[in-house]
Amino acid sequence: MKSSPLTQLDAADGFVEIQLGEAMLVGRSRIERRLSDLRGSFHDDAAYEAALQRGDPLIYAVSSVEPASGEGQMHYGLGVLYPGKIGREYYLTKGHYHARRSAAEVYVGLQGEGQMLLEDEASGASRMVPLHKHAVVYVPGFTAHRTVNTGGEPLVYLGIYPADAGHDYGSIASKNFRMVILERDGAPAMEERFNNA
Numbered sequence: 766m767k768s769s770p771l772t773q774l775d776a777a778d779g780f781v782e783i784q785l786g787e788a789m790l791v792g793r794s795r796i797e798r799r800l801s802d803l804r805g806s807f808h809d810d811a812a813y814e815a816a817l818q819r820g821d822p823l824i825y826a827v828s829s830v831e832p833a834s835g836e837g838q839m840h841y842g843l844g845v846l847y848p849g850k851i852g853r854e855y856y857l858t859k860g861h862y863h864a865r866r867s868a869a870e871v872y873v874g875l876q877g878e879g880q881m882l883l884e885d886e887a888s889g890a891s892r893m894v895p896l897h898k899h900a901v902v903y904v905p906g907f908t909a910h911r912t913v914n915t916g917g918e919p920l921v922y923l924g925i926y927p928a929d930a931g932h933d934y935g936s937i938a939s940k941n942f943r944m945v946i947l948e949r950d951g952a953p954a955m956e957e958r959f960n961n962a
């Protein structure tokens with residue numbers, strides 16, 4: 766039989782189950798990010814340092830499936846973001862651009878209550894989009910994206926993206942997002958970062 770993309774595909778990459786309770790993909794390892802890994806991500810430095818004095822909790826974890834690389838291929842990852850706040854700001858992921866800026870991504874919410882913070886690179890235009898069970902969010906290219914858990918249970922979601930998208934964390938690390946998502950009167954609200962000292 767001739768070799769084909771289908772027969773070359775590792776069976777373990779062609780079928781994967783989600784263990785929702787564990788927020789894992791069966792048989793996959795997770796990359797974990799703790800509070801100490803998120804220095805500079807939250808707007809309230811004093812609240813961040815005070816929280817770190819009390820402990821270094823797991824904030825989020827991602828397990829990825831990368832079956833093949835190259836043009837036309839797809840990768841995906843299961844993310845779990847735990848609930849909590851630093852000051853008034855909800856627990857968040859670092860956020861990133863794609864190294865290949867034109868690459869888009871689809872997020873599918875599986876559990877929990879959250880928001881995605883999106884920011885257009887050229888204009889800085891920002892948008893807060895709900896992410897929860899059964900929600901599907903389209904992140905266009907040239908857009909920084911971050912996930913925020915605004916609820917009381919782990920927020921679990923899939924992100925599906927072109928295999929050659931790549932991740933650029935450095936641009937966010939150096940200037941962060943223009944907007945923050947804070948609790949205001951018991952609900953999530955998007956505000957300018959520098960109005961929230």
Ligand SMILES: [Fe+2]
Nearest residue numbers: 863870910926
């Ligand atoms: Fe992404």
